[in-house]
Amino acid sequence: MDSYQLYKECPQCGEENIQKLDINSWFCLDCDWDNLSTISNDNDELVSSLLHGDIHSRRIAAQSLINIGDAERHIATQADTQTLINALDDEDSDVRYFVAVALGKLEATLSLAKLKDIAQNDNSALVRQGASTAIEQIEEGFQKKLISG
Ligand SMILES: [Zn+2]
Structure with missing residues (x-):
């Protein structure tokens, strides 16, 4: 069953x-x-394995980054944005996809240019879709900040 x-x-x-x-x-x-179960609460460890782990640990790290948008399990900060942007260059499309989604949930305006490039040019349709969704979330978040001052 x-x-x-x-x-x-x-x-x-x-x-x-x-x-x-x-x-x-x-x-x-x-x-x-x-x-998703929370895989790691240790942000440094997560970011480190995202950049330096083997393909399996990079995927797990990128998946757990999706919890970024959840305030109660907030594990990455705006300070991690540059690291995440670098991880958008990962050779593995799953990693790029999860990182794009994470940047969207983080409303990381700094990543917009790179996400727009990926939304147009990535060779994976899933990654292009993830980047497009992230761009919408970031731009919506930006509008809300402008309105609320
Ligand atoms: Zn929902």
Whole structure:
């Protein structure tokens, strides 16, 4: 019997922009919902393995960065933006995708130029989609900051 859950829409916001990482790991691109277990609370360790780990640990690090948008599990800061931008050059498309999503959730305005380049030119359709979504989130966050002063 299947013990895992399949999601067609987000249980929190009801949107269909829900992404599957593996058989039992899901997250929503439109809000902060996910059912991922937090992999590491150690930000330095995470950032280090994102840059220097083997392909498996880079993917795990990049996946756990998606929790950035969740205030209660806030593990990266604006100070990590440059590191994340560098990780957008990773040779692995899964890593680039997760990092793009993370930058969107972080509303990292510094990454906009690079994300726009990736949204146009990355050879992975998934990465282009992730970058496009991130750009929208960053630009929306920027508008809100302008309005609220
Ligand atoms: Zn949602």
